[in-house]
Amino acid sequence: KNEVEQSPQNLTAQEGEFITINCSYSVGISALHWLQQHPGGGIVSLFMLSSGKKKHGRLIATINIQEKHSSLHITASHPRDSAVYICAVKNREETSGSRLTFGEGTQLTVNP
Amino acid sequence: DSGVTQTPKHLITATGQRVTLRCSPRSGDLSVYWYQQSLDQGLQFLIQYYNGEERAKGNILERFSAQQFPDLHSELNLSSLELGDSALYFCASSVGGQNEQYFGPGTRLTVT
Numbered sequence A: 001k002n003e004v005e006q007s008p009q010n011l012t013a014q015e016g017e018f019i020t021i022n023c024s025y026s027v028g029i030s031a032l033h034w035l036q037q038h039p040g041g042g043i044v045s046l047f048m049l050s051s052g053k054k055k056h057g058r059l060i061a062t063i064n065i066q067e068k069h070s071s072l073h074i075t076a077s078h079p080r081d082s083a084v085y086i087c088a089v090k091n092r093e094e095t096s097g098s099r100l101t102f103g104e105g106t107q108l109t110v111n112p
Numbered sequence B: 001d002s003g004v005t006q007t008p009k010h011l012i013t014a015t016g017q018r019v020t021l022r023c024s025p026r027s028g029d030l031s032v033y034w035y036q037q038s039l040d041q042g043l044q045f046l047i048q049y050y051n052g053e054e055r056a057k058g059n060i061l062e063r064f065s066a067q068q069f070p071d072l073h074s075e076l077n078l079s080s081l082e083l084g085d086s087a088l089y090f091c092a093s094s095v096g097g098q099n100e101q102y103f104g105p106g107t108r109l110t111v112t
Helices: none
Strands: A004-007 A010-014 A019-025 A029-037 A043-049 A052-056 A059-064 A069-074 A083-091 A100-102 A106-111 B005-007 B010-013 B019-024 B031-038 B042-050 B053-057 B064-068 B074-078 B087-094 B107-111
Touching: A004 A083, A010 A019, A019 A029, A019 A083, A019 A106, A029 A069, A043 A052, A043 A059, A043 A069, A069 A083, A100 B042, B005 B087, B010 B019, B019 B087, B019 B107, B031 B074, B042 B064, B042 B074, B074 B087
Parallel strands: A010 A106, B010 B107
Antiparallel strands: A004 A019, A019 A069, A029 A043, A029 A083, A052 A059, A059 A069, A083 A100, A083 A106, B005 B019, B019 B074, B031 B042, B031 B087, B042 B053, B064 B074, B087 B107
């Protein structure tokens, strides 16, 4: 079992729909990252969070440390949101460095 | 634009060869990370440097080595290349080890 599991693997939505991508992890963490990878390959950091909730524009990320679970929500989805969304965690036990362990990603396609 | 630069963007080379990938972090960032993204393995952490010193090591092969120079740029050296080394190699940087990471555009390595 991977340390970081994402669901779903693939997601197709219509423009305007509310989207949720889930991430579950099995280790104690000090931080969780949500990344966006565009079709061209570039990676953008969306959020880094260790508790609660963060919002940026139409994107909302939440984390429940007790449940070892995080969600990424996209409100009013748009075709330009089509990308791979990747969850990554920093293990709390790792004190000397900042190694990230990645989920396999969720391929999101938003149709007009 | 994250402020992290990587060169070259694309590299095509033959098996057995040696290549050097270069990364310049964002101004002010002391930490540099290297990641490998291959089709079958997803994103994997290779190595982290902080202010010139190795801070964390991941699944980096012995044929690979890296360093961070006094001006904080970093190089990843890949030698005795094999077909399986074909991948996207990303560099990321952060202010310290506990901060958000900013990714470069990546170097696409093709080994033929």
